[in-house]
Amino acid sequence: MLSVLLYADDIVLLAPDEISLQRMMDTVTEWCENWKLTINGDKTKVVHFRPSTMTISRSTFSCGGQSIQFTDSYKYLGVWLDEHITFQKNAKELAKSASRALGAVYGKVISAGGVTHSVFSKLYSTMVEPILLYGSGIWGFKNFSQISTVQNKACKLFLGVGKHTSNIATRGDMGWTSTKTKLRKSCVRLLCKLYRLDENRLLSKIWRWSSRRRKGWTFEVNKIVDKVDSNIVVQDIGVSVNNAMQVVHEKLINLDNVEWRNELLNDKGNQVNGNKLRTYRLYKDNVNVETYTRINIPKYQRRCMAMFRAGSLPLALETGR
Secondary structure, eight states, X not given: OOOEEEETTEEEEOOSSHHHHHHHHHHHHHHHHHTTXXXXXXXXXXXXXXXXXXXXXXXXXXXXXXXXXXXXXXXXXXXXXXXTOOOHHHHHHHHHHHHHHHHHHHHHHHHTTOOOHHHHHHHHHHHTHHHHTTTHHHHTTSOOHHXXXXXXXXXXXHHTOOTTSOHHHHHHHHTOOOHHHHHHHHHHHHHHHHHTSOTTSHHHHHHHHHTTSSSSHHHHHHHHHHHTTOHHHHHOTTSOHHXXXXXXXXXXXXXXXXXXXXXXXXOBTTBTTOSTTTTHHHHOOSOOOOHHHHSOOOHHHHHHHHHHHHTOSOOHHHHOO
């Protein structure tokens, strides 16, 4: 059983029960005393990982002569782990950090007098997206609205439209792949790497043990693999990760287009052919970069075109005569 994680000056103790955890803390205390080290009680916490239906432990813990308090989440190597492993806090914190990065990027864009679609897309993918999707191979099997919101905001900032303009239309005109698809790709890539690990490595042993369960990360990622019908490519260790991901990428993009079209036809709840994008769907049926976003035109012209296409320009037809 894996009982300790060591990285630089951090140590994480993993225990199946309260008694085992306290024994491990006692061992750490003894080691620190021998080497004349002190334990920072403010930075030392206990997280009781458990199902949401289980109540938190009532045990008390001490380490280095200090009482150790419980906390509901813990940040390890940049990923927030909450007590129920929902990754909700992780998504929230990443979205906040990515939003700040997006604000900084857009500030530079404004000071430069604007940039082209290709430059803005490159800035987003290199300076914002790595923050937004950090560690997504681990948590990307779930879909979080906070993550999508950041990309939707970036699309609207470039097009110059308001927050009430349709996300479906703005992403369709920008030609950007959805965050949901990007998260799926990260998870499948990690699964490919795990299949190709040496079976004697600790990580491989832990993953193969956990994959026997009818729930969890492997179970959820295999659902994604089934959607793109790439099971053989993913599990064939004779195919390199990059070659396998080329096939997976194409199928995920096709799935992304299908899901986008389905959203386009159901843009008002469950009402097919809803009102907002009734005109937009007449001339747009695929996620690709539109010409007006690529050509060098003033920002207000691009804004008018985007709002006109998305049905959010305040025309009499939209607002009522």
